[in-house]
Amino acid sequence: MLNFERLQILQKYYDYIQKKTGVRDYFLVGGALRDILLGIKEKLDDVDLTIAGEPIGLYAQMEKEAFSHFITEKFGTITLIPKEGVMQGIKYEITPFREESGYQDVRHPDDIRWTNSLLADAKRRDFRINAMYYRFLNIKKPVYEEKKVLDSTTLLKVLDREGFVFLENSGVLIVQNSSLIDQLLQNGQMDSDFLYYLLDIQHFAYCYGEEGEKTDSDGRFDLQIVIDPEYGIHSLINRKLETVGDPDIRFQEDALRLLRGLRFVNVINQKLLNNENKEQNADPLNKVRLFDFETETWKSIKKNHDLLKTIAKERIYQEIVKSFSEGNPFGLVALVDEAEMLPILFPALAKTKGYDQPIRYHPFDIYAHIILTLWHLQQINSNYLVRFAMLYHDVGKVGQYEQYGLNLTREEIRNILAGPLNHRFSSAELMKEDFRNLGFSNKEIEEIKRYINEHHTPGEILMGNSQNWTKRLRKLFSEVGYEKLQNLLDINIADRLGMYNPLQNSSDLTDSYYLKTLVDEIEQTEGQFKKSDLAITGADVMEHFDLKPGKLIGELLQVGFDWVLGDVKHRNVKKQILANIANYLKQKK
Template sequence: MTNLQISPPAPVQTALDTLCNAGYEAYIVGGCVRDALRGAAPHDWDCTTNAKPDEICACFRDFHVIETGLQHGTVTVVIEHMPIEITTYRIDGVYADHRRPDTVTFTDSLTDDLARRDFTVNAMAYHPDRGLIDPYHGADDLHANIIRCVGSPRDRFDEDGLRILRAMRFASVLDFTIEKGTANAVHAQKTLLHHISAERIDTELTKLLCGIGAERVLTDFADVLFTVLPELEPMHGFDQCNPHHDYDVYAHTLKTVAACPPEPVLRWAALLHDSGKPHTFTTDEHGGHFYGHAVVSKEIAGRALKAMKCDRRRYDRVLLLVDQHDLVMNGTEKQLKRIVRKLGDEAAEQLLLLHKADVTAQAAC
């Protein structure tokens, strides 16, 4: 894997060449290296250099330069309509707010810069002529499908509590395993998420939910999910006492999530669709029942999504799907037309997909 050649897009190569021709070091770094080594197309291409911010600006005086975050050493250069973020090698100071460093110190050491990054798979740098720079063995972890913090997991999470959810998100999206020491710190330091804004949590949790490993990750780290969405904790271990359900409410919920297409509205609706069950449970000689649980689930979903400060479109659509998910489906053309008339084409299709996933997740095959 370490011998794999990475070919940056022409604008990125121009950025590297411009800095190197001016006498500076320059590398692509972080997620773009990780994705390229996996054979996936990077979404963004970031660069790192020993050039200071004013020196970066001087190198690119013939290009459009955006002073994104000069205090943290970050400049965005637009080359052929592609924005490229270029950051000076730096060492981060104390993270008093568990979100961002109070101070940064610029350094000439690439290794020191990579040491401040969250996970080993994100702490690699590459230059087409110099090859891969990987002091923390990220390529080995990438090959082994492992998410591991750079250095001390407790220190990395104490610096930025969002990294707790990022570890889970990468494990879900990449279908990786979180290394034991890192996993232990995720559980131990989950309350650091209370320092993180709802918007940042929503972004990471949405990506996590849409990952291939969402069911596994949210099973293993249920306590972390309940830290940010306490409304869901009553589902955990709640026996449905019903011959049609092989799983407790939480396990069924995660299987429904996994059975839905990986689209944010559907995955959020699946996560919240049965949240009202523990609050509506009754029993009789036929077993457990949850009469009216969709109405209560809708109320809980509304509170949860408001707390996450999600966008209005997702909020409205998820609540609609949760409210309607328990509709008895007979599969007739007449009923399908009625649902389409009531909800519209897109919402009707989403409801049918959610219903199919819900039924699929009821019993073990």
């Protein structure tokens, strides 16, 4: 069911902007309204509004003292950010009603015309679930003699029959019929007489869901109004993502909508599942319904997928990062693959499809193994950079295995593993190329690269002498810190889970989890030990051994550092470190 009673959450944001700007008759529009109704949002970080009028005139008319503010004249968007108070930092974006035409760059309209028609504004929007408009109005509550309870099916039937419905228990009026909307909104302003007329002609006190707005002692209440000309309520209840109008036209106007559609379904579904998992006694016979694509919309996404090549990398970056941060990365990759976008977004990953691996390690091709490891990783780690590292950790195996097919000798294979074709290094290089093309920053790429380069290191630690595990973890801890080391161990766990091979006993992860425990112990008892924490300096080494500055000093400091890592508590003593270095120099001679 939809959460109409929660629309009251929006009221404080709406009321604030009206009072602070001195302008009335706004409509809150877009994702906030959608997510509140679905029950997957509690508060807003940004608020999208619309209103009748022309942007320059509205901007001049507004009181702006309480805000940092600016206007983007080309597209008419006014941005207001409160400087202080409970709304401080929340971004309000106001774009007046408009009509659009001509999309030569497959992204932005060539012609924008300002209008006073909400109906015309709704026609330009991407998906029906994003074309609902909200406001509230304090009015006298109507009285009905008879009560009727609606479920989702009967609610839609009433809307289809009447074109509107007032839900008495939650204080919500929904208006869908275009003729009624035209009469209700005169030049973008609410006609209160017609509003009361709609409430009067309804025969029953319809109730749906939980209680909402309470009536004041004088019989008045805040009516929550949803204007829904594109039947977004139907899409929310039926859990279908559907474009406003012809999907081919919508996607050819703005090709980013192709990827936004995938992201909406992906992130919304994950948040719905997160909500279900929070419930203590979820009904196993009443599982949460997830979103899918309306048939013609999905056909059009696949048909027009090639248009994605025209979109600036910065816009694509925003969409995929949102999905990898807030949604289900495995699910997004699956949708991208089915929509034939994989070679466009992730070229190196696309080449792993159908490329088999040695059966003694993996019963699947490289691609299946990668996305299965991604699935396991996202259950234990929400860092989007770690998730992207998992996505590309094995893409270099294609080149590595191609060389194996040349009947190489053991020595030649060892040379491959020691060189750039080792998939730990080649995967990182392929990631750098593909992710630069997606707009990732150098800092992000370097962190992902480190995870890929080191993704076998925890396994190598486990294959070594267990007495050295703590020392080797300390070294990694020193280099990358606590959080990144735990991320690396999560990658190791997911990689092993994604093997699905009983010959490798990949489901027994007690040793990997033990490494995580050791890291926690190091963090709690010692913290991150860096070279700067070493009890000696280069000057100490030069003075003690009568040496001049040079590469040897760095080498000797590293010798001392590696030795101290074996027992930080007891070995980080100047005299002991110098003695260990002296022994090293003696053996070196």
